[in-house]
Amino acid sequence: MKYFLLAIAVFLFSAEIQAQNFDNYFIDNALRIDYVFSGDAASQTVSLDQLNQLPQWAGRRSNLSQLQWKGNGQIKISDEKSGECIYMDAFSTLFSEWQTTPEAGNVRKSFENTFLVPFPKGKVIIEISLRDKTGKYTSAIKHVVDPNDILIKKKGLKNLPAYTLIHQGGEVSKCVNVAILAEGFKADEMGKFREYAKIACKQIFNHTPFNNLKDKFNFYAIETVSEDSGVSVPREGKWNSTAFHSHFDTFYSDRYLTTTHVKDIHDAIAGIPYAHIIILANTDVYGGGGIFNSYTLTTTGHEGFKPVVVHEFGHSFAGLADEYFYESDVLDNTYSHDVEPWEFNITTLVDFSSKWEKMLKAGTPVPTDVKKGDKYKVGVYEGAGYSAKGIYRPAVDCRMKTNTCKDFCPVCQNAIEQLVKFYTE
């Protein structure tokens, strides 16, 4: 009986945590925390840069202290008085990708990272933890934030850029809010930008399960103006002055288009309700990049625009891994074959039961022969995450593998659906 009562008490306690009300701890504003991540291949430091207050919270209001995916890093907010975790989120960074490049063996570098969390009512402890090569999360910084601190800078109250709501699924508080930004578009090119933003939105909704979740998304097209038309292409000696200073040749990889000026992105759209970011670059050069809970950046003028914007959104929004592999890819050190990656759509088979094992038809061979792809729509196919060996993907083809595939594989579809439910229910 004693144990039974204890079990009930534990159940009620966890039910209370589950039902934790947003309004108990937060006001309807965002706390934007700017950090600098620095280091090299072997070491990393996270330092606080600036605290900012935005006039609206456009992120999730449910499952506040839970995580859907683990990410390469995590941000945790605890109530200072009780120590209770009141909010968590996961992320990846360009910095952690850079740490796997040869350059990181020779020099230390710093990268901006910005996180949005709901604005706390009382003092909170904020902690950033980073995942190491063994899959363990280690605390990188822990600091107290007092919401009454006069140096928390208020932003987004005036001089907002022009923007249009291009898809409205519902109220800000009940939807995933996505900002689509212009990069390398001059003031007189905004008509063109708005058309590309509508195409990007339409392409996302052309994919399952987004097509069934239209009422869970709001998309905004934000007319962030650049001085020059087009973005920088360093290998051609071309450096343009653009809103977010993006360029190709990130880590010397031709098609990798990114920006390290993360604060400029967030400053430009402060005051507009957003939780996820897609930046559309005005260029016909092929490429793009997508970083989980940071941003998608992709090109508009290339014929690959339509599938690529959805692929990159698969990274930045849904935390999906690349299912492709090339022998010569510069990021081929990304995954240790001895550790289960956190991304749901790839596995090293170290802990396959945490992945899509339940979705396999009875009798599916593990690994699965690609020649049997017709028989096993969901299998365990070798070659993914930039490696031809030791990492496995769920399907022969997927939006996360090629531009020619028509849709996400069933496992990616399942992962996206789970995540949207997590954010909105």
Ligand SMILES: [Zn+2]
């Ligand atoms: Zn997939």
